[in-house]
Amino acid sequence: MNFLPMTMRRNGVQCMTPPSETLLEVSGIGKHFGGLAALNDVSLHILRGEIYGLIGPNGAGKTTLFNIVTGLYQLDSGNFTFDGTGYVSCKPHLLAQAGIARTFQNIRLFANMSALENVMVGRHVRTRCGIWGALARHAAARAEERAIIGRARELLRYVGVNRPPQTLAKNLSYGEQRRLEIARALATDPKLLALDEPAAGMNATETESLKTLLQTIRADGITVLLIEHDVKLIMGLCDRVTVLDYGKKIAEGVPHEVRNNPAVIEAYLGGGSA
């Protein structure tokens, strides 16, 4: 696999051989629920190493898009390409394997498992040991288990959950639960980390430290896709944003451009006031 970047360098920028600069490309995706078009011909592309924002009023289709690229929903039209592989429909666990991880708007931790165990489940996709290893508990299985525990503890520290690791997830504070969900997603070694309103319900201090965390994550080479309502966070963090309204893309670009786009102002403030 090492020769690919070499080829690219030799042939110059016009060479489109993967791995390309685009990590996720969404092409003309449509999704309907009965008569309601939740997404209508939406296209966007996210570059490696970006922090990409997805914004829009409630019901604009942001979470629907997340659900499609993480395999929870099947799309009705269009397709998406992740890390050089095209998808029309795919099971969530295979997309996790491909390198997409996410968090949820309404936190979905394994509430009755410990903080540590939640992150350990995240390691599932990158570990192998099956039922026979579990039963026999041979040396390799024990070593793998130790590695899983070690990595999980590391990630808890990384996101800043400084509680005893055996604390049940449901007993963590709200902000800690949000961070734990990020740690669990990071445990899958994602290429793309998709966060659905990570700052929802956080106070200003918590949001500020979330921002720092996301910048660290990006610096560590993980591309971030962010749904967020906190405009200040989006403006201060994202390289580019896409604005959805009623399932359609109405704007795309760097945050400050988008912020002054009349269509965006109208979508947020309502047709009458534009």
Add this chain to the structure above:
Amino acid sequence: MDIFLQQIINGLVQGSIYALVALGYTMVYGILGLINFAHGEVVMIGAMVALSVSLLLIGSGLPPLLVLLIALMVAAAVCMVLGYGIERLAYRPLRNAPRLAPLITAIGVSIVLQNLAMIIWGREYHAFPALLPNSSHLLAGAIINEVQIIIVLVATAMMAGLMLLVHRTRLGRAMRAVAENPSAAALMGVNPNAVISITFMMGAALAAVAGIMVSANYGIVHYYMGSILGLKAFTAAVLGGIGNLRGAMLGGLLLGLIESLGAGYIGDLTGGFFGSHYQDVFAFLVLIVVLVFRPAGLLGERVADRA
């Protein structure tokens, strides 16, 4: 002879068997929210297969213990395939159907299995060959035989192994994660369908072992043996709090003890009006009392709130 101690011993033996079967109910319920009413029949199929294998091998000159071990392996393998098949064919297509549909299907599967067993093995009672040493020991005024000791030991070991598997391994974590939130687990790379299949197979393997224990304990195998045993094990699972593994084990042991003590003393308590053949009444009395006063069971914390 000490009646009380004797009934305690009988209760523990019977309770260990209930516990193994109850675990099968509770594991499936925990992960799918489904009551697999066909589970009792899996126990029966396990006993039947073990019977056939033992009868086939018993004349071969192999040591009886080895015959039993082979019978156990074959029975467990057959039951695991059966458990997998039941889930794959009968329950998975109904995964997103209203809850009543898989429940009725489960009853259907149990009727099918019962009739299948009747066709293959006939309607008569079969004697299960005595493959284990069966000498009795006197223990503080009560009688305990080696089959009973082995049942309790094997059941304890299997339960300990299961707890270890569920709480200390990658597979167990995946199982618990799917039970708590299948979609979040899938996004962690856990394949929920694979985990569900493995859960059914593990439950079925426990059922096979339990089936052999019942047969070895009573020396009799019958195509109808699964339904009453299944109902009682289900009762045990509800008693402990269905969906909760520790609950299933506790419920199984308690139910065994209640039944056995009840049967031992009901004659004295009612002046001989009711005899020990009323022992089955206790299980269902317990079920009613639990459902009325503590529907979530002894160790159950909450009513299942899955989406």
